[in-house]
Amino acid sequence: MKKRQLISILLLTCILCSSLILPSCNTQKSKYVAHSFDYFDTATTITGYEKDKATFDRTSGEILDLLFEYHRLFTIYHRFEGIENLCTVNELKYGVHRVVTVDNRIIEMLLYAKEMYRVTDGKLNIAMGSVLSIWHDYRTAGLDEPLEAKLPPVDMLTEAAEHTNIDALVIDEENSTVWISDPKTTLDVGAVAKGYAVEMVARELEAKGISGYVINVGGNVRTVGTKPNGEKWLAGIENPNTESDEAYVEYLQLAGESVVTSGSYQRYYTVDGKNYHHIIDPQTLLPAEGYLSVSVVCKNSADGDALSTALFCMPFDKGLALVESLEGVDALWIMSDGSKRYSSGFEKYATTP
């Protein structure tokens, strides 16, 4: 009898112990993160919920491989042995551009970018390479030698702007070729390629039934499904005022949507005490003014990328009208004075942590 009592007590203790300890044991999926610096000249972060690290490594590895393929095709800065990409499309041979046979993914992306030129009334213009490369060179030089930092001469910019006609980009879908008819025109897809690539990769994951992932390429964020328990992702919109103690100005709940922020607070250089950021208005040829950041929430991450850049270069009224005219697209504008403006549907994503 004494033995039975002892066993009972031991069992009781076991139950008590397990009921206290088990909930803290993680039998569910855990969160994993992978970083890379190899794509689109920016930082890539893959976040995913998986049952173990090996599964996450396999899926995140697949995502990174896919991103690398798009990077190789869309980059204007690097050449790769044996493939035609936008870098080789931009090159001149005997003073003119070649007619280049390219991968269908390049054709599709360029057609999309041309369509967005129309939608944004020319604010998203991938034929602006000549102007953007001048700013790129002056910014890089100014960051390397801050005391020598200079602004590009206006003459230089206006001359380059003569060669930014989107119609100089000739796309032959049937033969899968691309040709730039003006030798002084070059492509810069920096405002659309990342988002487009992220969207394509996200769709491949969705087609495979994968969920519980977030792809973030340089602030171009796309959620794939929800967290494993069906809970939505909590996204913080970064405070463009980096001096502030408030890290986020807004919180959003996302389940399969994308959020992309274009801001003047990250990539810039300083000339005579004034900051010049990297988003160049196609009309003024100068860094766009009026906002600290513009965030776009929508399903398609390519739209998010293209629209956030375009909205940054538009007066608020015009930008708001554009957003309201597009199905499933919402935006948050943070004005130069720090005040916030929202599109009508933005509220449905807003939350508090």
Next chain:
Amino acid sequence: MRMNKEASTEARALDATKKVKNDIILISALLLLVLIAALALFLFRVTGDTVTVGVDGKLFGEYSLSEDRVVEIKNGNGYNILVIEDGKAYVREASCPDGICSSHRPIGHSGESIICLPNKVVVEVHTQSQSTPDIIA
């Protein structure tokens, strides 16, 4: 609960009050032990907040956020000076030209990160708190 009842019924049947008393002491002691263990676990988790430093995709180091220190992160010719202070981490100084990392506000919430693109450095906070964003855009 069922076990408890069963145990006490057995004890009453025996009618040995002394034994029952001992059992109660034993159960209480075990309960107390479990509670202390749970409390220790809980406390350990709260102080388990760390910051990890990754260089070019590889783990460079992991440091407790509750311990002030300065870490020099070296990658080739580049460097970033990471400071951990009052439960937060920030980059005080770096070799990169753009200075995005060193102008970043101190981070201390789970999932927050400071990324230095030129030096391929990722500084990331890992805490148990739940109410911080999964994504920063």
